Amino acid sequence: MLYCQSCDTDNDTSAHKCRECGCPYLIPYKSVLVRSDGKRVGIKSGFCWPAAIFGWMWTAYHRAWRLSLILAVTAFGLLALDHLFFSNTQNPLWSLLTIGAYASYMFICGKNGYALLEKDLQRVDYTALIKPQANVL
Known part of the structure; x- marks a missing residue:
């Protein structure tokens, strides 16, 4: 899953830019967690x-x-x-x-x-x- 921090949109792994806002900076996340107030946190995979x-x-x-x-x-x-x-x-x-x-x-x-x-x-x-x-x- 590729995540756009600009508009909080999930994109396909093959995407080169965000499908909503067109931002070219997509971040690969294993999962996205959301808090009750709507704040999102992306969890990456691999060595930290x-x-x-x-x-x-x-x-x-x-x-x-x-x-x-x-x-x-x-x-x-x-x-x-x-x-x-x-x-x-x-x-x-x-x-x-x-x-x-x-x-x-x-x-x-x-x-x-x-x-x-x-x-x-x-x-x-x-x-x-x-x-x-x-x-x-």
Whole structure:
């Protein structure tokens, strides 16, 4: 599905410009969620680099508060474990373990970022946009 942010119109995946307003800037979305006041949010698919780099701050920006809290506790928990247990050791294995834990956290956030955001927004006030189907006789 290609979505036009100018006029809130869904377009076919083969479209080169919006069928309503003619805007050439169409954005591919996996799904579109709509809030009760009519605000729409497009959920993309694939790896999410902002979620991988910024983690809990990215989810806070998107107002997914529950997910943001879970990711923040995880990130600060990793930081606390690193400081409490591994900061005074001279063993390079502990440093590799810490780097591996942070890299895993970033990979999980990036790989599942859009899916987790969609689930968290659906828990609050957003619902999936359902298109009415034509009656076939």
